[in-house]
Amino acid sequence: xxxxxxxxxxxxxxxxxxxxxxxxxxxxxxxxxxxxxxxxxxxxxxxxxxxxxxxxxxxxxxxxxxxxxxxxxxxxxxxxxxxxxxxxxxxxxxxxxxxxxxxxxxxxxxxxx
Numbered sequence: 581x582x583x584x585x586x587x588x589x590x591x592x593x594x595x596x597x598x599x600x601x602x603x604x605x606x607x608x609x610x611x612x613x614x615x616x617x618x619x620x621x622x623x624x625x626x627x628x629x630x631x632x633x634x635x636x637x638x639x640x641x642x643x644x645x646x647x648x649x650x651x652x653x654x655x656x657x658x659x660x661x662x663x664x665x666x667x668x669x670x671x672x673x674x675x676x677x678x679x680x681x682x683x684x685x686x687x688x689x690x691x692x693x
Contacts, residue, residue, distance in 0.1 A: 591621070591658065595626075598692050600632060602617045616693055617632055617646075618632065622642070622649065623657045624654035630692070650676065
């Protein structure tokens with residue numbers, strides 16, 4: 581697959597990456613310890629959340645109880661996921677939105693990838 585096709589793929593690839601990380605008990609425990617939050621993702625037309633506070637599970641659609649919501653297009657999310665777009669720059673350019681504006685928590689979310 582070319583990098584262009586990878587960048588334009590939908591967020592289901594990234595969701596699968598997160599699922600595989602959470603399937604590993606050691607990774608799941610480390611992520612819960614490090615992030616300690618429920619993160620909701622609105623990526624393109626998809627909505628899901630990751631409980632990294634207690635269970636290390638993914639919910640579709642996104643849970644109403646969350647510590648942060650991240651909103652981004654499929655294309656920009658895949659660029660961030662593939663490290664072709666810096667998340668901080670995407671935020672400054674308005675391509676990535678997060679609420680609340682907690683940069684410390686946003687940096688922790690990067691450990692998912």
